Structure formats: structure tokens, C-alpha cells
Amino acid sequence: MRLTRQRLNRTLLRRQHLLERGDATPEEMARHLVGLQAQETLPPYLSLQARVTSFDPYAVTRALEEPTLVRLLTMRGTIHLLTPDDAVTLRPWTQPVLDKVLRNHAPADPERVRRAVADVLIDGPVGQKELSAAVGDALPDLPTGDRAVVARGLVPLVQLPPRGTWKGSGGPVYEDVARWVGRPLAEPDVEAVVRRYLAAYGPASAADVTAWSGVTRLGPVLAAMADLERHEDEAGKVLYDVTDAEIEDEDSPAPPRLLGTYDNVWLSHAARDRVTDPTKRTRWMGANGGVAMTLFVDGWLEGLWRVADDRVEVIELFRDLTRRERADLDDEVARLEELLSR
Numbered sequence: 001m002r003l004t005r006q007r008l009n010r011t012l013l014r015r016q017h018l019l020e021r022g023d024a025t026p027e028e029m030a031r032h033l034v035g036l037q038a039q040e041t042l043p044p045y046l047s048l049q050a051r052v053t054s055f056d057p058y059a060v061t062r063a064l065e066e067p068t069l070v071r072l073l074t075m076r077g078t079i080h081l082l083t084p085d086d087a088v089t090l091r092p093w094t095q096p097v098l099d100k101v102l103r104n105h106a107p108a109d110p111e112r113v114r115r116a117v118a119d120v121l122i123d124g125p126v127g128q129k130e131l132s133a134a135v136g137d138a139l140p141d142l143p144t145g146d147r148a149v150v151a152r153g154l155v156p157l158v159q160l161p162p163r164g165t166w167k168g169s170g171g172p173v174y175e176d177v178a179r180w181v182g183r184p185l186a187e188p189d190v191e192a193v194v195r196r197y198l199a200a201y202g203p204a205s206a207a208d209v210t211a212w213s214g215v216t217r218l219g220p221v222l223a224a225m226a227d228l229e230r231h232e233d234e235a236g237k238v239l240y241d242v243t244d245a246e247i248e249d250e251d252s253p254a255p256p257r258l259l260g261t262y263d264n265v266w267l268s269h270a271a272r273d274r275v276t277d278p279t280k281r282t283r284w285m286g287a288n289g290g291v292a293m294t295l296f297v298d299g300w301l302e303g304l305w306r307v308a309d310d311r312v313e314v315i316e317l318f319r320d321l322t323r324r325e326r327a328d329l330d331d332e333v334a335r336l337e338e339l340l341s342r
Helices: 005-015 026-032 043-051 057-065 084-101 110-120 128-134 144-154 177-181 190-201 206-213 219-223 278-284 323-340
Strands: 070-073 079-082 157-159 173-176 229-232 238-241 257-259 293-297 300-308 311-317
Touching: 005 190, 026 043, 026 057, 026 079, 026 084, 043 057, 043 257, 043 323, 070 084, 070 177, 079 084, 084 144, 084 177, 084 190, 084 206, 110 128, 110 144, 128 144, 128 173, 157 177, 173 177, 190 206, 190 219, 206 219, 257 323, 278 300, 293 323, 311 323
Parallel strands: none
Antiparallel strands: 070 079, 070 157, 157 173, 229 238, 257 293, 293 300, 300 311
């Protein structure tokens, strides 16, 4: 089947639960999306607010404390909010990505860093200052602030609560992920991960899976998966999909959504064009990344916003909204401000 850009947009939004909210728990949604982007504290809460009907932010706090969710470096070398099962399998799969990110700071003896981290964690979790000091002898040429970055890249360290909790405060405190969740690291079933990605982000190409994960050389993996369906985009590029997955109608309504600076729907395809076009993406992009949080209208990036004193402040709209779109956006703003006031 040849799929238009508009139909791919609506299909992605359907699979991301951005056309209609659902009743999933934070853990269920994090598993469905194969992790929630969580480089900053607020965005995973915005992601869940946009996708879940009755979202309680304190449910995420409880999940981090139990733990039924953890904060860990994985896809693209960034922090994600993950279920424990995904944390212990996705981290080994993405470790080569982290090694590549760290190559300019890689120590001559990485095992020395790993031993130093293991030693300092013997008596329990440690803060960033303690972690940096513990690996100082193994990384003498690095500034103090970079030492913990290298350590958490070489060793799978979760950020413990209160980091990432709803309106919690405090610097990062680290613990080995296997010890924190009570299960060892395990090699993932790569084909199973690909199928889960396609169920939440597809139809997609191997390059799209790489853009989402950072993991390369996935073309042969998808080509060998005989059970996958094959579509084409408007340019004739092959897009893979799980069997019998729903393809959404082009004219399905897409209500406004207020998402973080970075969100799964925004970061998970190579061309970054499922929900925007290059000129509008340029207005979001600064020298060091995104300049503000993202506002989507009718399924497409149409503005930027920020939080000011627990209120939504729309910085810029990229086009005039219809009266109905403005009313729907006002409803979405009110809904989010109710969350921010909690």
C-alpha cells in the first residue's frame, strides 16, 4: 500500500495515543512507547498528560519509588523513563550507542572506571559529587563535571527518586540498575524490540528505527523479518509494519496537544517530518537544541510554548488558528494548567 504523508501522520498519532486519550497507567504507556523521553524532568509528565485520560502525576512518583519505572540512559544516549524489564534489556542493546557518544572522553582503561563505580556503590547509592570523586583517579584528564557523565555511560546507573518525581527536588543519586530493580541485565530480542517500535511508531524504515534508538545496521534485521508487512511512502520508499496494524484515515480529527521540548512523537523518524515540515522545525531548533516546548494543531507542529508560574504561555503560533482550533487549544491549555497547579 502506498501511504500519503497525511495518512502516515494520522497513523502515527493514533498509535501514539495522540488522537484520543486512553486509560493506560504510566507503566503501560511507557511500555507501549518503549520508553518515554525524559532528558528533562517535566516532558514525560506532559507526554502522559497528552495521552492518558485521567493522569495522576503522583502515580509516576510512586512508580519511581517502588520501582515500576526507572530513569536510565538508553535510546540515542539520552535518559528515558522505562519499565524495569525494558531497562535491563534496552541498556545492553544501546550500549554501543553510548560508547560512541563517549568516544571523545573514553578512558584508556574503561574497566578501571567500572571497578571504581562498583566499589563506590558497595555501601549503597551515591550522589553525583561522590560518583565523580570515585572515578577521578581513572579519569584524571577530565573536568570533574564530565566524570560522572562518563561513569553513567559506561555503567548502567539509574537516577533514583526524588529525581524525576512530580515537583520533587534534588540532584541525581545513582544506583546500579540491576541492583535497583532486582534483576540482571539481559540481551534483548532485537526482532521483538523492532516489532514493538513498529506497533507504536510505524510504518517505518530501518533508518527510522535507527533515528529512534541510535542503533545502526538494522536494515538486514528488518529485511529478514518475513512476517512484517511492507508499504511505501509517496516517494516509493519501503516502510515496514507489524501484521494487521491499523492504518488511520487521512481525515481523522487530531486535537491540539501541548508536548515537551522533546517527545517520542517528535524524535522517532529519520526525516523528522511525520509531524512537521523543515521550515517550522527550524523555528523550534536553536544552536544547542530545541528552544521551547512544542504545540501541535491538527496533527502538525504549529507553535511553541513554555511554563511560566504554573501557567501555559504560548510564545508563538506558526499560523492563524480557526475559531474551533482556538477553542480546542484553550481547552487543552486549561487541562494542562490544572495538572501544573497540583
